[in-house]
Amino acid sequence: MHYLLLAISAILVSNIILTRFLGICPFVGVSKSPKNALGMSGALIGVVFMSSIISYAINRYLLEPLDLGFLKLIAFILVIASFVQFVEMFMKRYIPSLYKSLGIYLPLITTNCVVLTVALDVAGTSVTGSLLNWGEMLTYSAATAVGYALIIIGFSYIQLRMQNSTLLPKPFKGNAIALITAGLMAMAFMAFNGMIV
C-alpha cells in the first residue's frame, strides 16, 4: 500500500513535468508526433530506471560511508553520461532497428533534467542521506518515468491537432502555444493536489 501511494504521488500528484517543471526541453521540442513521443519516453524510462539504480548503489555503499557526499553531483552526471554511451553502443550493435527509431533521443537524455533529478532525489541531501530503501527507490524512479511518459505522449496527440489549426495567430505558433497548452494540462492535474497528505 505504501508503494502504491508512492507511485501515485510520483505519477499524478507531483508529476515531474507539470508540477516540478523538469524535462521541459524535450517536452516542447520532441513531442510533435506520437511516434517520436513514444520513442523518447521509452528510452527515458529505461535510462531513468537503470541509472537511478546505479547512482543509488554508488551513493549508498561508496560515497556515504566515506562521508564523500559532496561528490554526488559529479559522480551521478558521470554515471548517467557513461550509461547512455553504453546503451547507445549496445543498441548500435545488437538492436539496430531500435537504434534507428530511438537513436537520436539518447544524447538528449544525457542532458535531461529528469534523469539527474531522480538520481539526486533518491540520494537525499548531504545532511539527511538516502531516505529511501531499495523497494521505495525502484517504485519511485519507475513511477516518475511513467508519469513523464504519460504527459509527453498525451501532449503529442494535442500537438498533432494544433499543428494543423489555421486559427492560430502567428506569434503563438511553435513554443508559445505549446507552453500555454501545458499550462492548461497543469491546471487539470492540479485536481490531484490534495489526494495524498
Place this chain on the structure above:
Amino acid sequence: MADWLRILIAVAILGGLIALLIISYILNKRTKKPEGCIEIDEHCASCNIEGCAVRSVAVEIERAQGEDEK
C-alpha cells in the same frame, strides 16, 4: 578514517568514473552506425535539437519520420 586516505579514495573514485566516461565515449564514437541511419551533425548531438543552429537536420528527420508513418 585518515583525512589523506579519504582524499585519495575520492580522487580514485572520480578518476575512475571520468576514465569510464571517456572510454565509453570513445568506444561509442568508433562503433559504426547501422545503415539507413540519418547522420546528425555532431554540433547538435549534446543538447536540444530544437535549439541547435543546424535546423535543417532536425527538419529532415521529422520529414523522414513523417513519411515513414504514411
Place this chain on the structure above:
Amino acid sequence: METKQVKKKSNNWKIFSSGIITSNPIFVLFLGMCPVLATTSTFSSAFGMGLAVIAVLVVTNTLISLIRKLVPNEIRIPVYIVIIATVVTIVEMLMYAFMFDLAQTLGVYLSIIVVNCVILGRAESFASKNTVFHSFLDGLGTGLGFLLGVVLVALTREIIGTGGLGFNNPLTGIELFHVQLFPQQFAISLFTVSPGAFIVYGLLTAAFVAINAAYKDRQEKKAKALAKVAQAGGNQ
C-alpha cells in the same frame, strides 16, 4: 589604427549584446527552460537563480576557452561535462555557505544547472572556438540575458499573482522591501502556482516573437525604402 580599435570595440559589444536580445537563451533559443518555470514564483528566487547561472556561465566559458587547445577533439564533450559539473558543485557549495536561504529555496534546481543546455550549448558553440576574453564576454552576456528573462517572468508572476513585489537580501534572507501594488484579494493567485508559470512563459514568448517580427518588418521596409531612394537617385 583607429578603425581597427573601433572595429574591435564594436565586435566585443556585439558578442556581449547578442546574448541579451538576439540570442536570448530563454525567449529565442529556448535552452534550459526548467529553471525559468520552477524558480520564478518570486522575484528574489529568480534573481538568485540568474546570479548563479551568470557565475557558472562566466567561469565555465573562461575555463573551457583556456583549455580549448589542450583537449583532443574527440573527447571534447566528456571533458566539458566534467568541468561544468565541478564548477556547479563549487558554486552550489559557496551558495550554501554564503546565501543559505536562497540556496534552500532553489533546492534541487541549483544542481540542475549542470544539465542546463545554456551552459553546455555556449561552451560547445562559442567557448571552444574563441579567445578567452570573447568567451568571457559571451558568458556574461548570455548570463545577463538569462537573468533578464527569468526576472521578467518572475515580475509578471509575482505582481499579478500576489499584488505585491518584494525582494530579499540574497546574503541574509531578510526582506529588503515589500510593496503592495494592489490589494491581494484582487490578485489572480493562479499565476503563483504551476499552471501560471507555463501560461506566463507562453504569453511572454508570443509577445517577444511578435515584437521581434514587427522590428524585422520595420527594418525591411526601411531597407527597401532606402534602396528605392538610391535607385531613384542613381537613375537621375
